[in-house]
Amino acid sequence: MRDVGLMASDTGEPGGKQTGQRVTHYIEAGGSYDTNWRMLESCGFRIEYQDLDLVKLEVPRKEKLRYSCPDCSIHAWGKPGLRMSCDDCGKRML
Numbered sequence: 001m002r003d004v005g006l007m008a009s010d011t012g013e014p015g016g017k018q019t020g021q022r023v024t025h026y027i028e029a030g031g032s033y034d035t036n037w038r039m040l041e042s043c044g045f046r047i048e049y050q051d052l053d054l055v056k057l058e059v060p061r062k063e064k065l066r067y068s069c070p071d072c073s074i075h076a077w078g079k080p081g082l083r084m085s086c087d088d089c090g091k092r093m094l
Contacts, residue, residue, distance in 0.1 A: 005031020067093035 001008055005028040009016030012024040027034050067076045069086035076084055076093060084093040 001025060002028075003032070005033035005035075007031075069093050 006025045007014070007028050008018040008023050008025050010018075010020045010023050012026055014026065017023075027037075063080060064077050065080050065082075067078060067082065067084045068074070069089065069091055070093075071089045071091050072086060074086055074088065074093075078084060085091065086093055
């Protein structure tokens, strides 16, 4: 990123940490990216994009069921079709 003039920063501003769990970037003034973008922009170049907030992304469904012991009310979560039994009373969980 540095080679093209995009500087990593956890704040998105100069002076931020360049590493971490969540890092973004800022455009280095006078860097390669800044210089080339200004040249393209002056020629009327545009990038049309659509924000992801406007696109409905399909969220995978979590297929889990709650199993319960009929006697001691202990609960466990698992995939449909599991054969679970309670270790305390030996009954099959429903």
